[in-house]
Amino acid sequence: MVHFELRSFLNVVNRVFMASMTCAFACGGGLVGIIMGAIKGQTTETGLVRGSCVGAITGAITALQIMDMMADGEPFSKAALLHSLLNGKVFFEWVSPAVLKAYQWQASAMEMSLSFTDIFDTDNNGSRGLSEDKINKLPIRIFENLSMMAQRDEELNECVICLQDFKNKEEGRELPSCRHIFHLKCIDDWLIRQSSCPICRRDV
Known part of the structure; x- marks a missing residue:
């Protein structure tokens, strides 16, 4: 009976720990994503707000993927994981490249959309069609x-x-x-x- 209660208690503690770590990773990744997205958005046509939104979503998803990788393969020890989590190193090393890739993809998609619109846009160039x-x-x-x-x-x-x-x-x-x-x-x-x-x- 004691062993059963102890095992149940440890399971609850483990779940709480994993939930806390998942929440921390998602929040940390989203925060780094917001920063990186805002920086990129401010320097291009996408804009500060849109860049921040893209960065937040991409950062949170990437951070959760890192969490799954660590839970499955355990590439880091728990001590190293906690240390990287506290100083933010894991977020900047993993999340930042993912945000930049997502941002580059979005910028490329916008350029393609604008070029396609320019081809068929007849209002801006003053040219009218034929009868x-x-x-x-x-x-x-x-x-x-x-x-x-x-x-x-x-x-x-x-x-x-x-x-x-x-x-x-x-x-x-x-x-x-x-x-x-x-x-x-x-x-x-x-x-x-x-x-x-x-x-x-x-x-x-």
């Missing part, structure tokens, strides 16, 4: 002998708007100003919003 009558007057081209054409010019192999290959007997439209060719529907939809070639930006 349907003007679009319908542009020359139509029937794709024939594509294999021979592709050998001479690799750019004739696919439409740069949808990135799909041209097919034999398929209708396309050729822009008279630059001679670039696209799928009929692709370029018509483009010209309704934008009056320039999507490749060279020359006015149609």
Whole structure:
């Protein structure tokens, strides 16, 4: 009976200890993440608040992953773990690189999103699309002998708007100003919003 009560007490103590350590790791990782994210956010377009949020989430998750690694593999002794926890070394060594990677990923995603938006944005450059009558007057081209054409010019192999290959007997439209060719529907939809070639930006 005494052994059972002692074992139950030790289990409770162990659970409380693990819960406390998990909470401490999550809070510590989140705090370091906030600091690192705020620093990176302040120096770039993401901003202080958004950078702090990204850093806090990434830092907390990374800290919990470190906790799981230590619980499973025990790479550090308990004394070394407590010492690293108290002086914050474990957080800065592990959490900071993870926050920077997450921040770099977010910055790359924002750059891709902005570049994609700029391609289709017609309000900022002052260029208006063409009317349907003007679009319908542009020359139509029937794709024939594509294999021979592709050998001479690799750019004739696919439409740069949808990135799909041209097919034999398929209708396309050729822009008279630059001679670039696209799928009929692709370029018509483009010209309704934008009056320039999507490749060279020359006015149609």
